[in-house]
Amino acid sequence: MLTEGEKRRYARQIPLLGIEGQERLKGSKVLIAGAGGLGSASSYYLAAAGVGHMRIADSDAVDLSNLNRQILHRVPGLRKTLSAEETLRSLNPTIEVEGVDVCISESSIDDLLNGIDLIVDAMDSFEARYILNSAALEHALPLVHGAVSGFDGQVTTIIPGRTACLRCMFPKPPPRDAPPVIGATCGIIGSIQAMEAIKMLTGFGEPLANRLLIWDGRCAQMDEISIVRNERCLDCGSRSV
Amino acid sequence: MRIRLRSFGTLRRDLGGDLILEMDEGSLLRDALLSLRRHERLVDGLRIKDDVYVLVNGRSVSDINTALRDGDEIAIVPAIIGG
Numbered sequence: 289m290l291t292e293g294e295k296r297r298y299a300r301q302i303p304l305l306g307i308e309g310q311e312r313l314k315g316s317k318v319l320i321a322g323a324g325g326l327g328s329a330s331s332y333y334l335a336a337a338g339v340g341h342m343r344i345a346d347s348d349a350v351d352l353s354n355l356n357r358q359i360l361h362r363v364p365g366l367r368k369t370l371s372a373e374e375t376l377r378s379l380n381p382t383i384e385v386e387g388v389d390v391c392i393s394e395s396s397i398d399d400l401l402n403g404i405d406l407i408v409d410a411m412d413s414f415e416a417r418y419i420l421n422s423a424a425l426e427h428a429l430p431l432v433h434g435a436v437s438g439f440d441g442q443v444t445t446i447i448p449g450r451t452a453c454l455r456c457m458f459p460k461p462p463p464r465d466a467p468p469v470i471g472a473t474c475g476i477i478g479s480i481q482a483m484e485a486i487k488m489l490t491g492f493g494e495p496l497a498n499r500l501l502i503w504d505g506r507c508a509q510m511d512e513i514s515i516v517r518n519e520r521c522l523d524c525g526s527r528s529v
Numbered sequence: 530m531r532i533r534l535r536s537f538g539t540l541r542r543d544l545g546g547d548l549i550l551e552m553d554e555g556s557l558l559r560d561a562l563l564s565l566r567r568h569e570r571l572v573d574g575l576r577i578k579d580d581v582y583v584l585v586n587g588r589s590v591s592d593i594n595t596a597l598r599d600g601d602e603i604a605i606v607p608a609i610i611g612g
């Protein structure tokens with residue numbers, strides 16, 4: 289049930305989602321995997337929208353060079369999870385925010401997913417993303433993938449049993465890299481991830497299923513590629529559709 | 530036969546964006562890729578570079594000798610890694 293305060297807080301979106309949709313958001317638990325640029329933008333909008341429980345995982349401290357894009361953070365040196373908790377709680381005191389200071393790995397992911405309804409991929413390597421992908425398939429949880437580089441980014445929503453998985457699209461990890469990025473690129477891609485999460489959690493609209501959205505910020509152009517599941521995929525190939 | 534080839538992001542300007550290639554029957558993916566100006570952005574010897582993904586009709590392809598058929602659509606996507 290929504291309180292009177294929540295009805296007022298969400299008055300400009302309840303006409304879109306309905307009381308029922310808003311209650312679904314309140315009852316949802318989302319894992320934000322990474323409190324960097326993408327995790328900053330997506331968690332801001334999901335917290336503001338009233339996702340009832342946000343778990344945000346990261347094992348780094350804030351560096352001064354993070355601040356061009358990681359808008360959750362203000363103070364270099366602070367643990368990112370602490371800084372994320374502070375920012376999101378002050379943004380929306382009606383929700384629960386849980387920072388987990390842990391590196392996402394095969395041994396930590398199952399605990400991180402306890403009770404979770406949806407995963408937002410805000411990682412910075414494909415090795416880590418493959419861990420999320422496998423766990424999402426294993427636990428049958430939707431995974432909203434996002435990635436950024438420079439002015440460019442990409443997003444897709446992986447729905448186990450229904451869509452291609454991340455490994456179908458990107459079978460081998462690209463070489464590790466820490467590309468420069470304009471903060472607004474993280475804002476664009478992270479915001480689309482938040483939108484996808486809200487749609488998946490409430491059942492509204494058409495998700496980016498089997499579609500990879502590619503944003504080219506230099507030309508301000510958005511394109512999409514249709515994706516087909518690979519029956520021989522290492523991660524999802526043996527699972528039934 | 531006619532092949533549509535689209536490239537995205539940072540590869541778009543180098544490779545020409547949205548192209549229609551007229552190719553001989555029996556052509557392979559590598560023939561399509563090597564026909565592009567600046568194909569060195571994609572191909573290293575006879576393999577697709579590690580920071581590029583090539584999809585044919587929405588399926589990720591790593592074998593540069595994949596056979597093409599009339600109407601196939603090739604998409605070339607640069608690896609985007611950051612978070």
Ligand SMILES: [Zn+2]
Pocket residue numbers: 452453454455456457518521522523524525
């Ligand atoms: Zn797969």
